[in-house]
Amino acid sequence: MAEVFAGVEAERKVMVAIDESEYSHYALTWVLDNLKESITNSSLVIFMAQPPPRSSFTFSAPLGSARMYCPVSATPELTNSIQENHKKLTLALLEKAKDMCASYGVKAETITEVGDPSTVICDVVQKFDITLLVLGERGLGKIKRALLGSVSNYCLQNAKCPVLVVKKPK
Known part of the structure; x- marks a missing residue:
């Protein structure tokens, strides 16, 4: 999981951005089920934005x-x-998510900051050198997404790392 650059191992950091929705809960569960081997030896960060x-x-x-x-x-x-x-x-909610990770044998760090979720998530990605951002897809239709905006779409366009958007099955 660690990459080697000029003989120096770089630590990988995966961040899952959550909110109170079932979609973000599903994204965290998906990460724990599908990336457990990868995140056991790297840093897992769970982030939640507080409204301004x-x-x-x-x-x-x-x-x-x-x-x-x-x-x-x-x-x-x-x-x-x-x-x-x-x-x-x-x-x-962050404590509940951290306990969920512990039940999978994964140690997680929690971070929260105040601000608009879209911009704060991207700021935290850069501030903490996150190497993979994971978000749950809310399932907004094209019209709602166009009118309301989409956190996942904003992060896809602006985050300084790869972004994985996990879609909950219907």
Whole structure:
């Protein structure tokens, strides 16, 4: 698994980017099932992005047969509370993923950073010299992907390493 460059072994680092979806869970399981021999002797990194802080939110309330949407500015206390809850959720999901790896006999390192998942994933790939990025495919249709964008598509275009997109069978 290690490559030799001018007599020096380079450490391989595989990173699986996860979120709370079943697609990222499947991608991690796929890596553990199919790349176990390769990742046992290299570094496995599990990454999860935390959403950036928001200063405003939109709340909806029923109004007769329709819904009323009302933008609301968030107080610093509300923003901090939401960020703290996101951090707790992220750390719990990373710990669960790490335990899953341990059940396969694979030691994993976890990393989280705050920001837009697409850009933060690519930044972490470069920052930690990741040699293979693994993502789960969400299964967005062409129209949704065009309108909403796709984390996996962004990473395919911008990550500074090979990217493996794992598609969950239907």
